[in-house]
Amino acid sequence: MDDLAFTVRPGAVTGFLGPNGAGKTTTLRMLLGLTRPTAGRALVGDRPYTSYERPGTVVGAALEASSFHPGRTGLGHLEVFAPQVGVSKQRCRQVLEAVGLDHAAKQRVGKYSLGMRQRLGLATALLADPPVIVLDEPTNGLDPEGIVWIRRLLRQFAAEGRTVLVSSHLLREVEASVDDVVVIAQGRLRHASTLAELRTRATPAAYVETPRPDALATLAADRGWTVQPDGDGTLVDGANAAEVGAAAHAAGLELHELVRRDVDLEALFFELTRPEEAR
Known part of the structure; x- marks a missing residue:
């Protein structure tokens, strides 16, 4: 990343956009304390993500649709994380139902399709009902019905006052659901504005x-x-x-x-x- 700086506001869906290799995932990993920047800071509110006692209750993140133990069931995966964010097993079942995976709760994740793993990642992010949602390429692997579903869900999150940051390498995938856009390429900021302001440049x-x-x-x-x-x-x-x-x-x-x-x-x-x- 090269002197990249931007702000994501609550009550809105921000599309974090750029071609593959632009640095989107690296930026999100820095935000979540998984990668340390050589300079500068990434803050959630006014604090680093890792400074929170239970960061999972502050930020719900889904960065990869493959970071699951293939031998665990979908429900079992969530039950591993439940104690870390202080929620019950009942909450695990609730979020599985919310993302449309209640029918596959006891199926091993290794047999999940990519779209199902995307939904499980979202369920993990929502487990503690956090005020900030960070999703990396959430429409990848979803069928058209699933894409419409995720768009509605993002709009719902924003309507609830949450801060939503969602990355994509294609603007058209998120155009129908975002309020703000941050565009990067080669690790540098190329544009940041509301979607309406971006339209005036077209x-x-x-x-x-x-x-x-x-x-x-x-x-x-x-x-x-x-x-x-x-x-x-x-x-x-x-x-x-x-x-x-x-x-x-x-x-x-x-x-x-x-x-x-x-x-x-x-x-x-x-x-x-x-x-x-x-x-």
């Missing part, structure tokens, strides 16, 4: 159908927009639908269809994380 676009595409191209060039064919119409980059409509109206250009295209956050994400030597 290039707007509009889909247009007109009987005079050449006139549309000229109109776009005069305003610094770019155009490219898109099916039966034209994609105008650099302007939203309202701007294109107003310009066409002023120029007397007939339009048959004008549709807003959502900003391409994924393209912006790849631009932000592109190696500096290639920028």
Whole structure:
């Protein structure tokens, strides 16, 4: 990591984003005291994670979906951790049910699918009902239904006032559930803001159908927009639908269809994380 600094606020879901190898897991390990930084500090509240008497009651974390004893059952795994965070065996059953693993409570973890192990990791993180949740690539291995489920769960955590930090190497996987974004690449901070603020940095676009595409191209060039064919119409980059409509109206250009295209956050994400030597 290279002088990386950011803050995660309570009551929100923060997406910690970057390509594979960007340093996301290393950063999370530093936060949890598993890796010691050569300089600087990683704090939970105003204290290092390891300074808490029972850190598992403060931060619930799931960093790897493979750090389970394959011979233990799902319930047995949780019961090992229960005394460390001061909860009962009944609580173990409750969190298994909450993550949809109650049917596999007595099944050995070695036979769990990757998606099931992800759910078990989340159950472990939730065991002490902590105010801070840290999840590393939680959608990895989940089917589409499971991805929708985790998104709703993250939103629920934030609505309860918890601090939620979730990493991913793909913005589109977390776009529907995050409030804030922190983007890193090559161990350096590239962007930190709310998701809404990030959207303002993305290039707007509009889909247009007109009987005079050449006139549309000229109109776009005069305003610094770019155009490219898109099916039966034209994609105008650099302007939203309202701007294109107003310009066409002023120029007397007939339009048959004008549709807003959502900003391409994924393209912006790849631009932000592109190696500096290639920028």
